[in-house]
Amino acid sequence: MALIRASTMGSGLTGTSDKAEGVTSFGLDRLSDKLFISFSALIFEKTGIFLKSEKKELLNSRLGKRLRACRINSFAEYYDYVTGAGKASELVHLIDSVSTNYTSFFREQAHFDFLVDQVMPELIGQRSAGKEEMVFWSSACSSGEEPYTLAMVLDDYFENNPGHRFSIIATDISTKVLGIANQGVYPTERVEKVPPKLLKKYFQKGTGAGEGFVKIKRSLQQHISFRHFNLMGDFPWNNAMDVIFCRNVMIYFNKETQAVLVEKFYRCLKPGGYLFIGHSESISGIKNQFIQVASTAYRK
Ligand SMILES: C[S@@+](CC[C@H](N)C(=O)[O-])C[C@H]1O[C@@H](n2cnc3c(N)ncnc32)[C@H](O)[C@@H]1O
Incomplete structure (x- = not known):
């Protein structure tokens, strides 16, 4: 049987920290308040997901992973990249990295x-x-x-x-x-x-x-x-x-x-x-x- 790991537990913007996943921000700048607002507005527009300001640190680490995958060093650059013309495919990755996917069989x-x-x-x-x-x-x-x-x-x-x-x-x-x-x-x-x-x-x-x-x-x-x-x-x-x-x-x-x-x-x-x-x-x-x-x- 073809296998893919169902590694979806705790992969969303719930909780308060991503430290357990070993995320560090070495080599990256930190997400500024201004850019947090820009990303939140973008995420809200595209998904309806409303990020309160408490989620800034978590967004910092979630997006940090994506920046590393894209070999981009700054959040500002990544914002331009994901909002650039023809970047619908990167938007999918952005949404994937912020959505909260926790679920289970026979939940509720x-x-x-x-x-x-x-x-x-x-x-x-x-x-x-x-x-x-x-x-x-x-x-x-x-x-x-x-x-x-x-x-x-x-x-x-x-x-x-x-x-x-x-x-x-x-x-x-x-x-x-x-x-x-x-x-x-x-x-x-x-x-x-x-x-x-x-x-x-x-x-x-x-x-x-x-x-x-x-x-x-x-x-x-x-x-x-x-x-x-x-x-x-x-x-x-x-x-x-x-x-x-x-x-x-x-x-x-x-x-x-x-x-x-x-x-x-x-x-x-x-x-x-x-x-x-x-x-x-x-x-x-x-x-x-x-x-x-x-x-x-x-x-x-
Ligand atoms: C926490 S899970 C809930 C899964 C399942 N319904 C349950 O209760 O176990 C929330 C799901 O909503 C999806 N989601 C978030 N925003 C969405 C949107 N605008 N349209 C469709 N799905 C969305 C996420 O990708 C995620 O998989």
């Missing part, structure tokens, strides 16, 4: 329980078998653990409730994590939270060079299409989704950005569709049309 298990116990019986009740595919969107899917968890839960559910089909669109702004998601290969310790029955059913154990890794089975992967997508852009879907997961990303956006996003999610859900957000997030301070059905679950 209560959402999956709610989905199976409440949402699925309701959605199934609304349609006749075989007529229409149910569409799920993992809208900030990181390295794939969230959409694969969703796929396992749904595939298992539909085995007991045959006659319906589903597909999952899984998107993220970071090409780095999407590469990992597409491969579907994870170190064994990353699947500790997967129930043994599902582990056996949906993963292949690596052997030889793949020892210590597991790979998602093709039969499960075929339900998911991974795509590069920026939540700040226009959504090409209208009344199209049954369920949207947007978990643990809105926390990095400011209120105005969250409000616009929540309205876009509302429009792209089918009537009666559901939105799940992360357990530390809330849309209650934002004007919206959703009906809250659980602490972090909303219905159109």
Whole structure:
């Protein structure tokens, strides 16, 4: 099996320091306040991610790595480089180096329980078998653990409730994590939270060079299409989704950005569709049309 390490733990702008990753700034200048503001504005414009001033040191070390990779010695030079004409490809690297990718299988298990116990019986009740595919969107899917968890839960559910089909669109702004998601290969310790029955059913154990890794089975992967997508852009879907997961990303956006996003999610859900957000997030301070059905679950 082809291997790529799922080294996404703690790779974003969370936490307070990058010292554990051994980052030093030798040979580089330091990020000035003025340039921090310029980079923050650029990152905000491109991703919606709002960096508070406390994140300056962290941005300094994250960008420092990228500067070294580009053999550039000053942040000012790197700013000109990344904003220069035809530098969209470098912008992808900038975004990769600042996005927060922490995720895990069965993260916030209560959402999956709610989905199976409440949402699925309701959605199934609304349609006749075989007529229409149910569409799920993992809208900030990181390295794939969230959409694969969703796929396992749904595939298992539909085995007991045959006659319906589903597909999952899984998107993220970071090409780095999407590469990992597409491969579907994870170190064994990353699947500790997967129930043994599902582990056996949906993963292949690596052997030889793949020892210590597991790979998602093709039969499960075929339900998911991974795509590069920026939540700040226009959504090409209208009344199209049954369920949207947007978990643990809105926390990095400011209120105005969250409000616009929540309205876009509302429009792209089918009537009666559901939105799940992360357990530390809330849309209650934002004007919206959703009906809250659980602490972090909303219905159109
Ligand atoms: C902390 S992870 C959350 C992953 C998963 N939803 C979960 O809850 O475990 C946040 C993800 O949001 C993505 N992200 C940040 N800004 C984004 C944007 N503007 N559009 C799409 N994805 C974005 C990051 O690349 C990252 O993979």
